[in-house]
Amino acid sequence: MNVASRIPIRWRLTLWYAGLLAMVIVLFSLTLYVGLRQILYSMLDESLHQQAALVASTIQVVNGVPDLPGSNARDFTTGEHFVRLTDLSGRTVDGASSVHGRLPVDQAGLSQALSGRFSMRWVSTDGEQMRVLSEPVVSGGQIVGALQVGTSGTEVVETLQFTVLLLAIAGSLILLAASLGGLWIAGRVLQPVDRITGLAAEIEETDLSRRINLNLPDDQIGRLARTFNGMLDRIEGAFRRQHQFTADASHELRTPLTLMQNQIELALRQPRDPEEDRAVLEALAGDLDRLTRLANALLLLARGDDHAIRLHHEAVDLPVVLGLIAEQYGPVAAEAGVTFRLDTEPAMPRADQDRVIQVLVNLVDNALRHSPAGTEIVLGCRTDDAWASFWVIDQGAGIAPEHLPHLGERFYRIEQDRDRARGGIGLGLSICKMIIAAYGGTMAITSSPGTGTSVVVRLPALTAPSEGLAPERKKASAPSATLASTGLQTPARRN
Structure with missing residues (x-):
């Protein structure tokens, strides 16, 4: 188990949330810083360009040497900007000598200007950052000198530094507040989970009736609680x-x-x-x-x-099987004063003939057990679309509605059917349901007091002879032979 798995989920959620928020804050701060720096630099460079254009308009070239009138030079060198004018050799022109001590020498920019190239560079002097523009002075198509205009960038640098500090402090405070808030929210959101966990830990095998009643909304936690309650219902059942x-x-x-x-x-x-x-x-x-x-x-x-029943698939001729069932049970039915009536149409499901007979024997045995003298039992079959159906209908006392949902439960028997002398063990319908479900079929039981009981079984019909069945269909065996292999009761054994 790694370290991360030991951290409570509320802390893991908070850490993920804080990490993502930190990334957003850093990206936002970087974007803001780069954008602000670009704006401030552009404003600074624009002011230098304007000042350089103003100075260049007053330059006079005498005998190939650029010069500034003294009065104009003093105007240019006061305030925020500083000006230097050099000749072709890089020597400062006397007309700008009053600013020599204020403007640091940007030798690299000067060299580029004298070679005909423009430059904008940062220069540091006495702990002060200055932005210096260097450009050539051209007269008659020839470079005769260089012009350098500079201004202090300390205010811009300090503004950017203050911005970084402000973003760091504000981002840290926002991250801290958001993390604490996220931790609190995660705790509130996961509080029902803790209560569910506590209740689940208190539920014991001897008391499975307890349920989670937290009045939760229809969200993930609410659905979890309802799913857990449903699972408890199934476990209790x-x-x-x-x-x-x-x-x-x-x-x-x-x-x-x-x-x-x-x-x-x-x-x-x-x-x-x-x-x-x-x-x-x-x-x-x-x-x-x-x-x-x-x-x-x-x-x-x-x-x-355990899904360990071996399933055989073959063509089962239902009319033939029903005829054998009626013939086998004929003496028992005659002794009880009950008659069989066959209502068959061609129907051939894809199943195991022995298992189908086993189902029919259980159903017919139940019908005979509850049919009074002078009544009849109908055995029928037909094909309906992709289904082959067969049914057993009696005219017995019927079954009360409250018992119908429980028919097929193991050992479930109606009170009046608990006479063991009649041979029932309460597992016949359970076996029928299991066999029918194994072949993908259904069994429907309808009944009401005084009208008898109808049991209809539907199995997938054989749609084509090429479904992997044996070329020769197995001959229907007698029900007694089939029951002998399963150990279930045959008519001859009924008391």
Whole structure:
């Protein structure tokens, strides 16, 4: 872990903000300084140009030597400007001798002027900065001397130095004030995060009902709090389902185990005739069958949770499968006074035939369990666009609306359906939902008291024979053979 990661986020935000602001202040100060210096230098140079033009207009050349009238020279050398006029040899003309002591000799500028070039240079003398203009004096097309005009630049230099000092002080104060303000704002903005962190640290596994109620606006922090609350809802629901699942599974396992133990102890305590022993063994076989079905169902659901179920894709002929289901369950239905009615159209989903039969067996078993004598169960299928649908519709007592959202939850059973003698373990619809979802399908259950129940399953339809399926479609196997491999209850085992 580096040092930066140990710094609190409010300080990191403040440092980033202060760093960016410092860069802005420095760039602004540099721009202001360069612009001000350019303006002051331009004003200074412009005054020198004007003074040089004024002096040049009064220069007189006598015998090839430039000269200034004495009265004019004194006028030029008073005030802010200083003037020097030299001949071609660089000697100061006598007419400007009164300023010789005030104007420092700019030898480089003088040499350039005598060679015909113009120059504007800074010259330092006795701790004073002077701006000196040097230009040639031309007469008759010939260079006869040089003119130097200078003025003090101390005021300009001091102005620039004061500007730098002012910018440094003002920038530092602004940066300090902005940093403190940014630190305070960051603390206020992140305060809800600290409260969320504190509340999250207080939430324990034994109490997942607490939520973050800070009345936050609809911003990033508010959405974070709502997302966190949503996550807590899901975690609480998962823990509740896990607890309920464990309790229900333990209860489901304990009941047949207790019955088996009681029957074995009773058989061992007193001698029995063969018929009684046979009855005990049949009861034990029934309890073992229930335990086996429960174990297989739990194993299948666990594999589904881990996405470890092997999915086979093949063409499933739904009319054929529904016909086999009706034929297999015919004797059981006839014994209960229930009839099957087939309402099939060509439909062929892309799925595993054994898994489809497994879903249908669960649905038909539920329908038979809740269908009174003299009613019928409709088994149907059809193709609708890209979906192959099949359904199981009964005319039973129906289901109250408050139970519909919970159908498919593991071990969820309606109170009147808790008769274990009828064979239900509360996992059939959970297995159906898992299998259907694994193939990208949906299952819809509609029901109301007194009108029966309708379960419609939709699976992706087989759209073309080139979807990677085997050339020969597998022949539909009997439901009992399919259930034998899964351990689920077959009609012959129903009591």
